[in-house]
Amino acid sequence: MPIVRVQEADFDTGRELDALTGGRKDVGALASFTGLVRDANDGSSVSAMTLEHYPGMTEKALEEICREAHQRWRLLDTLVIHRVGALKPGDRIVLVGVTSAHRGDAFAACEFIMDYLKTRAPFWKKEATPQGERWVEARSSDDTAANRWRK
Amino acid sequence: MPIVRVQEADFDTGRELDALTGGRKDVGALASFTGLVRDANDGSSVSAMTLEHYPGMTEKALEEICREAHQRWRLLDTLVIHRVGALKPGDRIVLVGVTSAHRGDAFAACEFIMDYLKTRAPFWKKEATPQGERWVEARSSDDTAANRWRK
Amino acid sequence: MVTLLYFASLRESLACSREQVALPSGSPTVAALLEQLRSRDARWSEAFAPGKNFRIAVNQQMANATTALKTGDEIAFFPPVTGG
Amino acid sequence: MVTLLYFASLRESLACSREQVALPSGSPTVAALLEQLRSRDARWSEAFAPGKNFRIAVNQQMANATTALKTGDEIAFFPPVTGG
Numbered sequence: 001m002p003i004v005r006v007q008e009a010d011f012d013t014g015r016e017l018d019a020l021t022g023g024r025k026d027v028g029a030l031a032s033f034t035g036l037v038r039d040a041n042d043g044s045s046v047s048a049m050t051l052e053h054y055p056g057m058t059e060k061a062l063e064e065i066c067r068e069a070h071q072r073w074r075l076l077d078t079l080v081i082h083r084v085g086a087l088k089p090g091d092r093i094v095l096v097g098v099t100s101a102h103r104g105d106a107f108a109a110c111e112f113i114m115d116y117l118k119t120r121a122p123f124w125k126k127e128a129t130p131q132g133e134r135w136v137e138a139r140s141s142d143d144t145a146a147n148r149w150r151k
Numbered sequence: 152m153p154i155v156r157v158q159e160a161d162f163d164t165g166r167e168l169d170a171l172t173g174g175r176k177d178v179g180a181l182a183s184f185t186g187l188v189r190d191a192n193d194g195s196s197v198s199a200m201t202l203e204h205y206p207g208m209t210e211k212a213l214e215e216i217c218r219e220a221h222q223r224w225r226l227l228d229t230l231v232i233h234r235v236g237a238l239k240p241g242d243r244i245v246l247v248g249v250t251s252a253h254r255g256d257a258f259a260a261c262e263f264i265m266d267y268l269k270t271r272a273p274f275w276k277k278e279a280t281p282q283g284e285r286w287v288e289a290r291s292s293d294d295t296a297a298n299r300w301r302k
Numbered sequence: 303m304v305t306l307l308y309f310a311s312l313r314e315s316l317a318c319s320r321e322q323v324a325l326p327s328g329s330p331t332v333a334a335l336l337e338q339l340r341s342r343d344a345r346w347s348e349a350f351a352p353g354k355n356f357r358i359a360v361n362q363q364m365a366n367a368t369t370a371l372k373t374g375d376e377i378a379f380f381p382p383v384t385g386g
Numbered sequence: 387m388v389t390l391l392y393f394a395s396l397r398e399s400l401a402c403s404r405e406q407v408a409l410p411s412g413s414p415t416v417a418a419l420l421e422q423l424r425s426r427d428a429r430w431s432e433a434f435a436p437g438k439n440f441r442i443a444v445n446q447q448m449a450n451a452t453t454a455l456k457t458g459d460e461i462a463f464f465p466p467v468t469g470g
Contacts, residue, residue: 014165017185025190025240031261032183034168035386038252039176051385052310054378057362082385089176094386101189103265103470104296110182111258114386120364122378123385124310135311138355138382145255186470202469203394205462208446233469245470254386265470271448273462274469275394286395289439289466 002066002078006058008085011095020077020097027076031106032097033114039089041136044129051084051093054122058082065116069098072112072149073105080113082123112149119146153217153229157209159236162246171228171248178227182257183248184265190240192287195280202235202244205273209233216267220249223263223300224256231264233274263300270297304335304371309380312356316349325371332358333367335377356381388419388455393464396440399433409455416442417451419461440465 005011013034021027037049066078079097087093096113100106125136156162164185172178188200217229230248238244247264251257276287303322313319326334340347350356358365359378371377387406397403410418424431434440442449443462455461 012165013168014163017164021185021187021241023241025188027187027241028189030185030187032185033254033258034172034181034183035254036172036178036181037176038179053385054307054309054359054362054380057359057378060362090172090174090178103184103186103262104292107184107258107262107265111254114254114258118386119383121385122309122359122380122383124381125384126310135381136384138384141255204469205391205393205443205446205464208443208462211446269470270467272469273393273443273464273467275465276468277394286465287468289468 002063002070003080004059004062004066005081006053006055006062006084007081008083010083010092011081013092013095016079016081016095017097020079020099024076024099026101027099028101029103029106030097030099031103031110032095033110034092035094035114037087037089037091037093041127044127044131046089046127046129048089048128049087049091050126050128051087052124052126053082053084057122061121062117065113065120068116069109069113073100073109074102075100075105075109078109078113080117082117082121084123115142115145115149118142153214153221154231155210155213155217156232157204157206157213157235158232159234161234161243162232164243164246167230167232167246168248171230171250175227175250177252178250179252180254180257181248181250182254182261183246184261185243186245186265188238188240188242188244192278195278195282197240197278197280199279200238200240200242201277201279202238203275203277204233204235208273212272213268216264216271219267220260220264224251224260225253226251226256226260229260229264231268233268233272235274266293266296266300269293303373304375304377307376307378309378311381312349312379316345325373330371331367332360332365332369332371332377335371336367350379357383387457388459388461391460391462393462395465396433396463400429409457414455415451416444416449416453416455416461419455420451434463441467 062080076099081095098106098110213231227250232246249257249261306321390405444453
């Protein structure tokens with residue numbers, strides 16, 4: 001089942017992942033990914049970041065990505081938590097967790113969700129650098145990563 | 152840097168992953184995998200599991216797998232914790248964590264470490280089933296998974 | 303009327319996050335709406351110039367220039383996304 | 387002398403986890419050691435029969451039948467691994 005949350009608050013990785021597996025005895029594999037704010041990007045130091053999103057569409061897009069993952073692989077649960085608002089280097093941005101009986105499905109679905117989130121979920125990053133604020137440009141490598149999953 | 156631990160005790164996933172990223176501001180991506188004991192395998196219910204290993208060689212094999220991952224991808228840290236001894240369904244068996252600036256490297260290395268661990272690290276599982284105890288047979292799908300990474 | 307939303311760099315360069323406009327007449331599409339927006343002034347025509355890399359959502363689903371519009375729709379314009 | 391270790395199902399079927407044996411004479415290899423073990427009795431010859439799926443480590447590194455042996459080596463025999 002997909003669980004999707006968009007929030008300003010930080011999250012507790014251990015508690016979230018434990019909740020995905022806790023009490024279940026049919027989970028053999030839990031793959032997870034955490035994205036964090038780096039203090040450097042595209043050759044500039046980064047002192048702060050602001051994450052804008054499209055309330056309403058964001059949640060729909062994330063749920064749709066998770067549902068597509070459930071259709072493609074044999075999964076038990078999927079979790080996406082994505083933060084918005086003001087963040088600083090070292091802060092967590094996103095957590096994706098996927099449980100399955102077997103690791104191949106869990107790994108593939110976790111990476112798929114991240115690749116699709118990067119290209120289809122309406123979030124935008126603005127970085128504060130010594131040269132001023134700047135919107136992060138979309139990377140063609142993210143499109144390439146997402147296109148790998150085309151059937 | 153590779154961190155490898157083989158232990159009977161359970162581990163705290165959140166604390167271990169937080170320690171991998173904590174205080175660093177150059178980590179953009181943390182990929183992790185947790186393997187757990189399932190209550191069913193190969194058509195039988197499983198009530199308990201015992202994990203045997205080869206003390207000394209186990210740690211060397213895991214460190215070598217991590218070092219190979221560091222050679223293949225641009226990584227910051229790698230972590231492997233593997234439990235041995237008596238386990239029951241729902242228990243954690245293994246945690247692999249990989250940090251990198253970018254997610255592609257972290258995902259690939261995390262899956263690589265699991266695939267190599269499954270085929271090269273000297274652990275053996277014995278399951279208790281209603282028909283008695285049995286040693287888990289190696290899966291050809293694990294060899295196939297590991298062979299994907301051959302250069 | 304339809305609701306238009308602008309996000310991120312597009313919101314900033316147009317100095318507008320949300321507005322209500324009348325639909326183009328006939329069988330309106332996103333393309334007709336874009337034509338109407340471009341006709342406002344240089345800033346708007348540049349933001350939505352052909353070849354500019356922006357995304358369109360209609361009622362919170364990804365859409366494109368040929369997507370049909372009807373009264374009450376929520377149409378969003380934004381740059382390529384950069385979350386995660 | 388060399389130390390031999392047996393793990394998992396092999397340890398159980400041979401009823402032995404660890405022993406010390408003399409090296410085969412000449413330029414000893416794992417193959418010569420295996421020949422010596424097979425000559426013990428039916429249980430040992432079956433456990434290490436050609437085509438049996440077992441693994442060999444010498445001094446905690448994966449090895450094979452052609453690996454050379456010397457006094458003091460630790461040689462381990464075990465089934466394919468199943469951790470994770």
